[in-house]
Amino acid sequence: MKGDKIPDEGHLIRSVPFSKLRKADGTDDVIGILPEAFAMRDVDSYLSATWLEHFAGSDQQKVTAAVHTLRNSSLKISPKSGFARGKAGDIRTACSARGHSVRIVHEPEPDNDAHAAVRRYPRDELELYEVLATGAWSHWFLNADIP
Amino acid sequence: MTRTTQTVAAHPRTPTALPPSGAAGAYSTQMNYALSNALTRSFKPLGDSKPRGSDSHLSTLLENAKAIFKVTTNTVAMHLLSSDWRARLFRQVDSLLDAEEWDEDDKPVVSGSSLTFIRMLIFLKARRPGLGATNDGNLVASWTTGSNRLTIVCKPDDSVRWVVSTQTDVGCETAAGQTTILRLPVVLQPYNPQQWFSDEG
């Protein structure tokens, strides 16, 4: 339901454009996520993600359904973009360890029923973004990996 | 008779201030401008080389950003490792600023960031990093050695934001800060920056 807290065991995926994917030195080979993937724009008041458990089926089916939803939304999901996946509880813990008590809530949007918002999320905290990119939200896959 | 002096300040504070052959690129255009005006004499490396289009469409802006990056790099190309090094760097930039991939809500890379990026690479004598960009148009240079990561956001005017994560005996350690290019070797010293910059790293 709208406004419900996403449980700690729930998973969030976040779209990451090619410009915020980490590449191996001197190449375009993707090897991870840049901290900037978790930075909010000035106009945003929360960090957007998609709640995986909103979808039914196996883990792989949930991921595929979430990606399809995002592809059909107003977000630009380009061929070389990717997704970062993390557990809500781990994300809360990582933020809390740096003094940020975030609220991760289910906030459906017209083109994404599974939309989740990370609220009270800090702006301009590069070190936290790096912690997320290397820990709580570091699992990644490419758009091209999903049929 | 007074003696003459021919020394010049190593850090000139005043930007530099007669009809020659035509102008084509940044230097000749500004040189001619400087000569005809004899007032303002600042040599920006981008000069006239940026394509001028009134079209604000994203792809035009991205093409301009690519052109500015390349012109900026070319002005110091004699200090880069090789033409192959430069060509590979340009391929990375072409991929990064590809209109098909670029998020429309992100600002294309600004010229000041490209200049900082190139000045930093030459100053650090660093191997080519991975490339990324921030939402607000700054280039991101990243180096990765095993699980040790260095990420530097290049802002205009030689300003940089850096973040490091390294594996230590007691687990993962992170640190971040903001400084200028000149101070980077000092602030990164505790993390053995050569692991990211040297070709053997």
Next chain:
Amino acid sequence: MNSYLRPPIVEAVVEFLTNSPISFDDLQAMSNKVAGDYKNQTIEKGIEVRIDTLGGAATIHSDQTPDRFRRTSDDQADIVIFADTSLIVARAAPYPGWDVLSERIRKNWRIWSKGQSGRGVVRLGARFINRIDIPINGEERIELSDYLNLLPQIPNISDKPMSTFLVQASMPTANPHWDCNIMSTIVAPSPLLNHMSILLDIDVFRMRDIPSKSADVLAILEEARPLKNTIFERCITDRARDLFR
């Protein structure tokens, strides 16, 4: 001529000037022909502004000048400009050497020049802008004569070093058909950290006895090469040469 590992040329410009204007459509066609080598095109619009102060109050007149077609290569290092009365072929750093440059000039010349008869070239110029990047290693002042032989001669006005300078001279060259403009100044700030940079701009040009036949014009361009090289070598010192080796 010395061949340098890291030539300091930041821009090499060769210009052919004619007094027979070329139509917009012909310029467009020329520009299209070189699209393979120069993929980016910009149509540059110019405005000539004149300020007339005769008779008291200033009056401003502006006229639109003909469009010119500027093309650049994918790496932005090669530039060609087709204008109503000129052809400019230029190369930014890294400088690939005269042989490569002259081949590019030849290709564009074939498109611009009008067959055997040529276009009636009235001025031919080869301009090489060099930037000498001097490491400063903590010094507060640089002795210009350590690097340059084209220097300002300044009386003792202050104990402090010059903050900037601009020297320009025009003169005939050793070849009676060619003249030159030479100039040096400071680039502030230097594009490199911990460096100070000096520009040395050498422009050799010919306005006399230019052959009318197309093929002969390119042949005389070869005369510019040793001239600009000699001038460059005479304007710099061994210490400057060490920076490019």
